Amino acid sequence: MADINRWVIELRREFHRFPELSGEERRTAARVEEILGSLGIETRRVAGTGVVGLLRGGAGVKAPMKADGQPRRTVALRADMDALQQTEKTGLPFASENPGVMHACGHDSHVAMLLGAARALAEQREALGGDVVFLFQPAEELIDGAKGMIRDGALNGVDAVFGIHVFDNLPSGQVSLEPGPVLAGADIFKVTFRGKGGHGAMPYQGIDTITPACYGLLGLQSMVVKELDARRPVVLSVGQIQGGTRFNIIADETWFHGSMRYFTPGTSDVMEEKIRRLVSGVALAHRNSVEVEYTRGVPPTVNDPALTALARQVATAEFGESRLSRMDPVMGSEDFSYFAEKVPGVFACLGTHNEAKGMVYPNHHPQFTVDEDVLELGVKLHAGFAKAFLGK
Secondary structure, three states, rough: HHHHHHHHHHHHHHHHOOOOOOOOOOOHHHHHHHHHHHHOOOEEEOOOOOEEEEEEEEOOOOOOOOOOEOOOOEEEEEEEEEEOOOOOOOOOOOOOOOOOOOOOHHHHHHHHHHHHHHHHHHHHHOOEEEEEEEEEEOOOOOOOOOHHHOOHHHOOOEEEEEEEEEEEEEEOEEOOOEEEEEOOEEEEEEEEEEEOOOOOOOOHOOOOHHHHHHHHHHHHHHHHHHOOOOOEEEEEEEEEEEEOOOEEEEEEEEEEEEEEEEOOHHHHHHHHHHHHHHHHHHHOOOEEEEEEEEEEEOOEEEEEEEHHHHHHHHHHHOOHHHHHOOOOOOOOOOOHHHHHHHHHEEEEEEEEEEEEHHOOOOOOOOOOHHHHHEEEEEHHHHHHHHHHHOOO
């Protein structure tokens, strides 16, 4: 295992030096294919730059039943590959060589850990009770790559899926494996009020849109507090508002643009109805017309309880119960949720915060980096979960 650990660290540094943006992961994908091929793992391309690897366990023949009469299973392990449009300021000797692009979210580590697991499992393929699918996903930062992989059949025949994300929220080497919601769902909305332009000195001759837009925006904030169950958190944020062209002209159009994040399935339907109802009432009171564009985004990432219990058993067996830590659900989003919607899934959070090493910056920060000592844990979690699931 020591050889694999050193190899994984070297791979992580290589991927870190050559980051690629969402949908442009050509070098990364080619390198992943090269490594998987050297391990005797079949590969195919999906979703443009996505890579699917297939490791056939046991005799290497896909059969409906195992020798003991139990159904033959297939488990998928997932890593995302894309980087962020951000200038790196870590000062690392293996810092990004692609100007304005860096692995500020840890996807370089995710790819390296999964390749380490692929190598470990390939060395034990005869002992596996089923098959392992390796999902190397593009475009996670656009919340788009998982859907493309699913559309191209990456989950066909898969019975369960497992993924890992490194987080600065947890101390280095701690692992959070909790059932239920882990990351939030996210929707986007844009509300446009339309009226009639006019002179600022004679507003009664026009129909103002800035005032009702402000009432609508403030009304949405109050609605979250007054109309929603506080035990089921929702975060509604407006990040843009625009209206008018000059200080003394009545604005004939004003819009605001925001997002809504949640953990409870079904919240999208509830919130869309409430937003439409509230802004329609405001518009009517101010003689405006109003248009609402509501875009359903990524659903919440929800861990399957039974598989989470299995993953916790694996973590305890591999490196002890003391490594398990609870991390509260995060309002950020991850398109691993699309995989976990299709088949039961578990998403593990792996801590990398280490003040002694100066690793104190959050994901997406230009100085974010990963404590490489935790990569070994990720390899063991991936491989251990696959073996445990296939051996059930």
